[in-house]
Amino acid sequence: MAKKQTTPGKTGTDRRTTRTGSEAAVTTKKIESLAEMVIAAAARKKDPNFDIPIRALSNVRFDPKRAIIEMGGATQSRHFFDKSMAKKFMQTLLIAAQCKTLIEENKTASIRSLYYLAKHDVAGTKEKTFNDQEESDPIIEDLEVCIDTLREELHVYASNRGNLVGPITLVDDGNTLDCMKMGSAGYPVPSIVEPGVVQFKKCTAKYILHVEKDTVWRRFYEDRYHEKHHCVVTHGGGQPARGMRRLLRRMHDELKLPVYCLLDNDPWGYYIYSVIKQGSINLAYESQRMAVPQAVFIGVSSFDYERCGLSDDVKIGLNDQDVKRAKQILSYPWFKGKRDWEREIRKMMQNGFKMEVEALLNKRLTYLTGEYVPMKIKDRKQWLD
Amino acid sequence: MAKKQTTPGKTGTDRRTTRTGSEAAVTTKKIESLAEMVIAAAARKKDPNFDIPIRALSNVRFDPKRAIIEMGGATQSRHFFDKSMAKKFMQTLLIAAQCKTLIEENKTASIRSLYYLAKHDVAGTKEKTFNDQEESDPIIEDLEVCIDTLREELHVYASNRGNLVGPITLVDDGNTLDCMKMGSAGYPVPSIVEPGVVQFKKCTAKYILHVEKDTVWRRFYEDRYHEKHHCVVTHGGGQPARGMRRLLRRMHDELKLPVYCLLDNDPWGYYIYSVIKQGSINLAYESQRMAVPQAVFIGVSSFDYERCGLSDDVKIGLNDQDVKRAKQILSYPWFKGKRDWEREIRKMMQNGFKMEVEALLNKRLTYLTGEYVPMKIKDRKQWLD
Numbered sequence: 001m002a003k004k005q006t007t008p009g010k011t012g013t014d015r016r017t018t019r020t021g022s023e024a025a026v027t028t029k030k031i032e033s034l035a036e037m038v039i040a041a042a043a044r045k046k047d048p049n050f051d052i053p054i055r056a057l058s059n060v061r062f063d064p065k066r067a068i069i070e071m072g073g074a075t076q077s078r079h080f081f082d083k084s085m086a087k088k089f090m091q092t093l094l095i096a097a098q099c100k101t102l103i104e105e106n107k108t109a110s111i112r113s114l115y116y117l118a119k120h121d122v123a124g125t126k127e128k129t130f131n132d133q134e135e136s137d138p139i140i141e142d143l144e145v146c147i148d149t150l151r152e153e154l155h156v157y158a159s160n161r162g163n164l165v166g167p168i169t170l171v172d173d174g175n176t177l178d179c180m181k182m183g184s185a186g187y188p189v190p191s192i193v194e195p196g197v198v199q200f201k202k203c204t205a206k207y208i209l210h211v212e213k214d215t216v217w218r219r220f221y222e223d224r225y226h227e228k229h230h231c232v233v234t235h236g237g238g239q240p241a242r243g244m245r246r247l248l249r250r251m252h253d254e255l256k257l258p259v260y261c262l263l264d265n266d267p268w269g270y271y272i273y274s275v276i277k278q279g280s281i282n283l284a285y286e287s288q289r290m291a292v293p294q295a296v297f298i299g300v301s302s303f304d305y306e307r308c309g310l311s312d313d314v315k316i317g318l319n320d321q322d323v324k325r326a327k328q329i330l331s332y333p334w335f336k337g338k339r340d341w342e343r344e345i346r347k348m349m350q351n352g353f354k355m356e357v358e359a360l361l362n363k364r365l366t367y368l369t370g371e372y373v374p375m376k377i378k379d380r381k382q383w384l385d
Numbered sequence: 386m387a388k389k390q391t392t393p394g395k396t397g398t399d400r401r402t403t404r405t406g407s408e409a410a411v412t413t414k415k416i417e418s419l420a421e422m423v424i425a426a427a428a429r430k431k432d433p434n435f436d437i438p439i440r441a442l443s444n445v446r447f448d449p450k451r452a453i454i455e456m457g458g459a460t461q462s463r464h465f466f467d468k469s470m471a472k473k474f475m476q477t478l479l480i481a482a483q484c485k486t487l488i489e490e491n492k493t494a495s496i497r498s499l500y501y502l503a504k505h506d507v508a509g510t511k512e513k514t515f516n517d518q519e520e521s522d523p524i525i526e527d528l529e530v531c532i533d534t535l536r537e538e539l540h541v542y543a544s545n546r547g548n549l550v551g552p553i554t555l556v557d558d559g560n561t562l563d564c565m566k567m568g569s570a571g572y573p574v575p576s577i578v579e580p581g582v583v584q585f586k587k588c589t590a591k592y593i594l595h596v597e598k599d600t601v602w603r604r605f606y607e608d609r610y611h612e613k614h615h616c617v618v619t620h621g622g623g624q625p626a627r628g629m630r631r632l633l634r635r636m637h638d639e640l641k642l643p644v645y646c647l648l649d650n651d652p653w654g655y656y657i658y659s660v661i662k663q664g665s666i667n668l669a670y671e672s673q674r675m676a677v678p679q680a681v682f683i684g685v686s687s688f689d690y691e692r693c694g695l696s697d698d699v700k701i702g703l704n705d706q707d708v709k710r711a712k713q714i715l716s717y718p719w720f721k722g723k724r725d726w727e728r729e730i731r732k733m734m735q736n737g738f739k740m741e742v743e744a745l746l747n748k749r750l751t752y753l754t755g756e757y758v759p760m761k762i763k764d765r766k767q768w769l770d
Contacts, residue, residue: 105750160570182567182573183575215544313505358495365487
């Protein structure tokens with residue numbers, strides 16, 4: 001792998017303007033178009049309505065060529081003059097209006113805040129616009145797919161989760177940050193990492209190593225793996241949040257960095273990998289901007305027990321739930337038919353046990369960062385793709 | 386409140402030496418003394434044993450003068466020549482030996498890693514030294530109290546959790562960090578913030594505002610509250626982890642910063658406050674180095690519904706669990722007898738509802754940071770102490 005020196009164009013931003021004007025203008029325009037359709041229908045004395053793509057397993061498909069999970073073309077029309085839809089129709093426009101205000105005021109809000117911002121009495125009634133957050137969350141997703149935008153572009157944020165260390169200098173909210181010098185918890189990945197907020201300035205990393213948990217990340221940090229191997233080490237604190245997934249995708253696309261995943265040898269680890277690589281079923285519409293179809297799983301593999309001569313101290317027996325989940329994963333179209341993956345998952349069930357990344361430390365404290373991962377990165381034959 | 390300019394002495398450290406030599410030497414000495422006691426007994430052909438303070442509610446007391454939860458003096462002797470104690474005796478020495486190695490190699494490990502590091506076959510048997518982490522975790526705590534040290538001094542880490550923004554410059558693992566310029570997720574507080582890792586360099590903050598969740602923290606960050614009010618804003622991602630608690634304590638002690646807590650108006654919010662202020666029951670022995678007895682609760686108070694003219698959109702009905710928990714909290718010696726707190730908790734039960742910090746945004750997006758908190762900080766009469 002050649003050492004890369006990448007200096008993308010845009011490097012600075014006014015700290016107060018956390019979104020670029022053009023990005024915001026596009027999203028605002030989309031919301032306005034939605035509203036104009038409604039107004040036009042009303043002016044013609046017609047039933048105002050709009051189409052919302054269906055977010056359900058029935059409308060999700062795996063595109064083997066692009067290697068991501070995508071939404072199908074099925075939509076549902078949401079009408080105002082329909083008792084069963086009128087409330088959701090109103091809620092969609094309320095959320096859209098709130099998002100438009102957020103964008104115009106250059107503010108962001110959490111999904112919980114958005115719920116409180118949009119909650120009030122329906123004029124002339126004792127009814128509330130929203131009874132709880134379970135009503136407003138799906139509406140945000142409806143709006144995303146309806147006007148083809150990402151939640152982040154609607155100025156709605158999830159949790160900040162995940163950290164990063166490595167030879168990359170980026171600008172976050174106007175602050176230039178050298179991610180080699182961010183202290184012992186690294187650079188904390190924010191919830192919104194769109195180009196208006198986070199720009200890449202300089203990067204000499206050769207690849208990204210993504211690990212599952214912060215406790216494992218800390219092992220790599222402390223052993224200066226990122227220094228010795230000129231790479232970026234990230235963790236997502238379990239299932240990576242949207243910010244981390246989007247950042248992995250952007251670093252992969254814009255900085256041409258390969259992504260290697262080091263996850264537990266269990267169904268949960270496989271699933272985290274598949275979400276990073278193909279996207280999730282629930283949020284299939286985001287895959288095209290979040291998924292990293294070229295991501296590679298380097299371990300822990302079911303074959304590593306014998307391959308690496310591990311002791312039985314690392315074994316954790318599979319429970320019924322694990323076996324059930326493994327079979328489910330095996331049936332996903334993006335695993336099914338991949339011979340290596342079928343072997344891998346079947347071997348885990350044959351083993352009858354799972355293994356955590358941290359278990360490899362049982363050999364010695366330096367085994368993971370000093371031997372195991374370098375060996376895995378070097379030997380393509382051990383990769384699961 | 387006067388503006389403070391604090392420049393503590395120690396400001397730099399060799400990045401590779403994450404602990405100061407003297408700190409490490411003291412802890413190593415304590416572990417060695419433990420081992421020497423055992424060796425001396427064995428040499429005298431006596432039953433080797435050591436005393437471990439009892440970590441149970443029965444041995445916890447609230448010191449009203451120091452205003453922290455403390456451990457009592459009760460101890461239990463752990464003998465080697467006792468079938469019921471021999472395994473735990475061995476486990477204690479195994480964990481102590483592992484920690485000594487970590488300290489000597491200047492490495493740290495998570496509690497999970499420590500379990501794997503210490504797990505192996507007991508020589509000549511088919512038994513394991515530890516069967517699962519539930520066996521090793523309490524042994525770490527035993528060791529902490531036995532030799533009067535903190536987990537962090539044994540080089541054992543918990544999770545990195547919590548973030549901070551504000552006019553403070555600190556050195557973390559040799560990197561000088563201006564916490565006003567750390568990007569949109571702020572400075573991530575690491576698990577270990579002992580003086581050997583984190584030193585304070587410069588601070589012009591007037592106080593610390595601690596909030597519960599990162600979504601609320603982000604509201605303050607985005608509204609530049611820390612700039613406008615010259616303060617540090619922290620969040621713990623729920624119940625604050627050890628690193629955040631210890632950092633709050635150190636900033637309070639060394640930089641003389643008052644700590645104001647803004648938490649949800651529910652039993653969980655009260656409890657988070659009490660842990661920051663007095664320490665937790667489970668880890669009572671840490672209170673003297675983690676608790677901030679002068680911390681103040683500024684809201685959300687049960688009286689704010691009327692006081693601030695909130696709409697009924699903010700109400701979340703109390704469930705049975707909430708009522709039970711509220712009564713329990715009311716009976717804790719550190720709440721009992723404090724008239725203001727008794728009024729506060731009783732009022733919540735009378736209200737029949739709880740309120741989240743984010744619910745205040747229902748008024749308007751800027752209400753929380755622009756009006757509510759400044760009003761609360763100004764008016765001492767609204768503080769709960």
